[in-house]
Amino acid sequence: MDPESERVWNEPMKTLLHGADYNPDQWLDRPDILDEDFRLFPLAGVNTVSVGIFAWTRLEPEDGVYDFVWLDALLNRLAESGMQVILATPTGAKPAWMSQKYPEILRCGPSRVRDLHGARHNHCPTSPEFRRKAVGLNTRLAERYGKHPAVILWHVSNEYGGECHCPLCQEAFRSWLKKRYQTLEALNKAWWTDFWSHRFTDWSQIESPAPHGESFIHGHNLDWRRFVDAQSLDFFLTESAPLRKISPQVPLTVNMMGTYPGLNYWSWAPHVDLISWDNYPPWHNAQRDDIAEGAWTAFVHDLNRSLKHGQPWLLMESTPSQVNWQAVNRLKKPGMHRLSSLQAVAHGSDSVLYFQWRKGRGAFEKFHGAVVDHVGHEHTRTFQEVAEVGRDLRALTSVAGTRVPAAAAVVYDWENRWAIDDFAGYSRSDRDYQGACAEFHRALWSRSVACDIPNQDQDLLGYQLVAAPWLYLLKPGTADRLRAFVEKGGTLVLTFFSGWVNESDLVFEGGFPGPLRSLAGVWSEELDPLWKGQSNKALPVPGNDLGLTGEYQIATFCELIHEEGSEVLATYGEDWYAGRPVLTRHSVGQGEVYYIAAKVDSRFVDDLMGSLIRRVGLAPAVEGLPAGVVAQVRTDGTTDTVFTMNFNNRPAGDLPSYGVKWEKRPKKAGG
Numbered sequence: 001m002d003p004e005s006e007r008v009w010n011e012p013m014k015t016l017l018h019g020a021d022y023n024p025d026q027w028l029d030r031p032d033i034l035d036e037d038f039r040l041f042p043l044a045g046v047n048t049v050s051v052g053i054f055a056w057t058r059l060e061p062e063d064g065v066y067d068f069v070w071l072d073a074l075l076n077r078l079a080e081s082g083m084q085v086i087l088a089t090p091t092g093a094k095p096a097w098m099s100q101k102y103p104e105i106l107r108c109g110p111s112r113v114r115d116l117h118g119a120r121h122n123h124c125p126t127s128p129e130f131r132r133k134a135v136g137l138n139t140r141l142a143e144r145y146g147k148h149p150a151v152i153l154w155h156v157s158n159e160y161g162g163e164c165h166c167p168l169c170q171e172a173f174r175s176w177l178k179k180r181y182q183t184l185e186a187l188n189k190a191w192w193t194d195f196w197s198h199r200f201t202d203w204s205q206i207e208s209p210a211p212h213g214e215s216f217i218h219g220h221n222l223d224w225r226r227f228v229d230a231q232s233l234d235f236f237l238t239e240s241a242p243l244r245k246i247s248p249q250v251p252l253t254v255n256m257m258g259t260y261p262g263l264n265y266w267s268w269a270p271h272v273d274l275i276s277w278d279n280y281p282p283w284h285n286a287q288r289d290d291i292a293e294g295a296w297t298a299f300v301h302d303l304n305r306s307l308k309h310g311q312p313w314l315l316m317e318s319t320p321s322q323v324n325w326q327a328v329n330r331l332k333k334p335g336m337h338r339l340s341s342l343q344a345v346a347h348g349s350d351s352v353l354y355f356q357w358r359k360g361r362g363a364f365e366k367f368h369g370a371v372v373d374h375v376g377h378e379h380t381r382t383f384q385e386v387a388e389v390g391r392d393l394r395a396l397t398s399v400a401g402t403r404v405p406a407a408a409a410v411v412y413d414w415e416n417r418w419a420i421d422d423f424a425g426y427s428r429s430d431r432d433y434q435g436a437c438a439e440f441h442r443a444l445w446s447r448s449v450a451c452d453i454p455n456q457d458q459d460l461l462g463y464q465l466v467a468a469p470w471l472y473l474l475k476p477g478t479a480d481r482l483r484a485f486v487e488k489g490g491t492l493v494l495t496f497f498s499g500w501v502n503e504s505d506l507v508f509e510g511g512f513p514g515p516l517r518s519l520a521g522v523w524s525e526e527l528d529p530l531w532k533g534q535s536n537k538a539l540p541v542p543g544n545d546l547g548l549t550g551e552y553q554i555a556t557f558c559e560l561i562h563e564e565g566s567e568v569l570a571t572y573g574e575d576w577y578a579g580r581p582v583l584t585r586h587s588v589g590q591g592e593v594y595y596i597a598a599k600v601d602s603r604f605v606d607d608l609m610g611s612l613i614r615r616v617g618l619a620p621a622v623e624g625l626p627a628g629v630v631a632q633v634r635t636d637g638t639t640d641t642v643f644t645m646n647f648n649n650r651p652a653g654d655l656p657s658y659g660v661k662w663e664k665r666p667k668k669a670g671g
């Protein structure tokens with residue numbers, strides 16, 4: 001655990017935040033609207049607003065000319081009203097005058113063509129001018145508001161993302177590579193550049209991956225992703241330095257985007273005081289039902305909680321009704337707003353915050369859901385449901401700062417995902433790494449067993465049951481950590497696509513799953529991908545002690561493995577490899593390793609995990625809940641708060657359609 005993660009968040013507040021992104025900078029000529037906002041805040045049960053996220057043009061209307069008059073008045077009025085403020089730095093979007101005056105701040109795409117001014121999230125993270133402008137404004141914000149009584153948290157920029165291929169970034173990429181590899185020979189080795197005669201003889205020959213240039217060197221692609229992550233983080237550290245220096249007592253966060261593939265949030269987590277993320281599940285969609293949507297959302301909540309080792313996090317954005325950017329933007333059915341809001345709290349959030357407080361009249365987000373609709377008053381279904389959540393959060397005040405204890409984990413690793421998404425071979429269309437992780441998580445979630453989502457760098461010794469599906473890219477130390485976990489009594493589930501390449505995306509010699517071979521007790525010799533419509537069967541060995549019976553369907557991937565000291569628990573039912581192992585178990589030290597060689601159906605994953613939960617002795621938060629109803633616990637070490645949630649569009653158990661309830665009980669011993 002890193003020392004920075006020990007900073008205590010929420011100590012002074014001891015409350016759950018309820019509120020929204022608030023953009024009065026869009027209404028500065030309408031004092032009547034601002035008056036109305038202040039009348040409506042208490043009616044909605046709102047205690048917090050996020051301010052200034054896209055306000056750069058209003059704060060610095062000309063180069064070096066600052067206007068804080070409106071923000072002074074606003075923050076003072078919020079403080080007088082007892083409201084808390086999450087104050088943003090506005091670097092998520094830049095003023096037009098700035099793009100015109102300093103064109104180097106405009107981002108270049110992979111084609112090397114520079115963007116025109118417009119949109120947002122499009123600055124060059126390397127540009128010294130952009131860094132200078134960001135630091136200039138952030139210094140003034142910190143000096144002016146760092147001790148303001150309303151300000152409780154810095155919201156640094158907004159949803160960092162994307163990448164820049166400009167000449168400045170090319171140079172920074174080469175510098176980053178020099179630091180990583182020291183010598184060009186080491187880089188050539190790591191990238192296997194004798195392939196297609198791609199060997200570099202001078203650092204200046206190296207460019208970022210491009211559609212009209214290099215894109216076939218996997219180590220190169222992987223390092224570019226690492227560089228984009230590192231350079232974005234470096235920009236964040238630069239722009240947040242004045243906040244840290246001038247207002248060290250105000251914690252800071254960045255709003256993350258779940259499993260967004262462009263950044264590795266594990267590298268960011270040590271540098272923020274608390275994790276926050278923006279959650280927009282497409283409820284009531286035609287592709288997956290609300291139970292599946294609830295399971296996926298729980299997975300991402302658990303991931304965010306794990307980024308700081310269980311510390312409470314913030315739901316920074318969600319919509320009170322619908323969004324405006326999905327293919328079809330459905331309304332939340334009655335009850336769903338309360339359910340989805342309290343689901344976040346149940347998984348460790350100390351807030352329910354929305355984008356946005358009030359709908360604007362123009363531009364891209366004018367039809368994005370908001371607490372206050374264009375009609376302008378509180379007599380709407382959405383406003384009343386928000387007010388109901390406000391009452392819930394007040395009643396749940398004692399939950400603030402409490403933890404979610406978990407004895408199970410599913411490993412999800414960004415660098416592994418990058419490598420899996422990129423490699424050529426087998427079947428590309430079915431390569432859904434995060435779907436595979438979510439499937440194992442769902443088996444725990446649906447049984448009301450709490451689950452963390454560590455990456456492969458984390459110590460696993462505190463867990464009893466860990467699934468690490470598709471661990472294709474193995475970093476140094478991972479195999480040792482997994483072995484230590486198993487030897488001390490842990491139960492580990494591995495699958496096909498494991499232990500294939502190292503951190504440079506170079507294939508392990510000596511047979512798969514590489515460094516995991518002796519731990520898994522199997523040698524994976526070949527992999528047979530199946531076409532859509534083709535299938536095989538997994539047949540549990542009769543009388544196996546996991547209680548697996550009948551047959552399960554296999555699609556997409558079939559690994560052909562040899563047991564090496566492991567016990568076979570299921571075999572293929574068809575094709576020329578009928579009878580070869582599909583599921584094995586290997587005893588190591590005081591623990592066990594299960595290896596699943598094929599993409600067996602979800603029912604198999606669910607049955608296996610259910611059996612392992614019982615075998616390991618993990619207790620559900622609540623026993624005997626109907627399908628689609630799950631429970632989750634937060635605890636202060638003495639008292640548990642148990643949330644029970646119904647994701648069915650019909651009553652189930654004692655809950656109505658999309659119902660949620662909570663109750664207090666003494667903490668279970670050992671739980």
Ligand SMILES: [Zn+2]
Pocket residue numbers: 107108124125126127164165166167168169
């Ligand atoms: Zn750039």
